[in-house]
Amino acid sequence: MLLASINAPIDRSGGSTADRLRQLLLDDFRQLALADPVNEARFRSMAENTVLISVDFDAIADSECRRKYQAIPTSWTLEQNQIDAVQTMGQALLANDSAFADLLRITAGRADPSLPSLETACAAL
Numbered sequence: 001m002l003l004a005s006i007n008a009p010i011d012r013s014g015g016s017t018a019d020r021l022r023q024l025l026l027d028d029f030r031q032l033a034l035a036d037p038v039n040e041a042r043f044r045s046m047a048e049n050t051v052l053i054s055v056d057f058d059a060i061a062d063s064e065c066r067r068k069y070q071a072i073p074t075s076w077t078l079e080q081n082q083i084d085a086v087q088t089m090g091q092a093l094l095a096n097d098s099a100f101a102d103l104l105r106i107t108a109g110r111a112d113p114s115l116p117s118l119e120t121a122c123a124a125l
Helices: 002-006 012-035 037-048 063-070 080-096 098-107 118-123
Strands: none
Touching (some): 063 118
16 A cells, blocks of 8 residues: 555546546446435435545646645655645645535534635645
């Protein structure tokens, strides 16, 4: 698993992998429902309770900010301000993803009001 993690793509192809996973899950759910009508309620429940959120620097709308984040090296040794900025941006991207509201609805959760905005995260680097 370590080698798979080290060699994992750290770019937009990671997002397309998440899209493929989402599609495979939905296809499996549909097949489950079609194969046995009794399972239709289970299919609907699983589909309604499945949320995949992609946290990806490509989702940063501001091109200059996106460029700065994508320029952070993939290294075991980063500067503390880079680590802090990446963590801040991760939180901002999570909170800004349209599926985050679905996750909160499914889990009956509430968004932490202290989650940073994308603007705050961009200013962190």
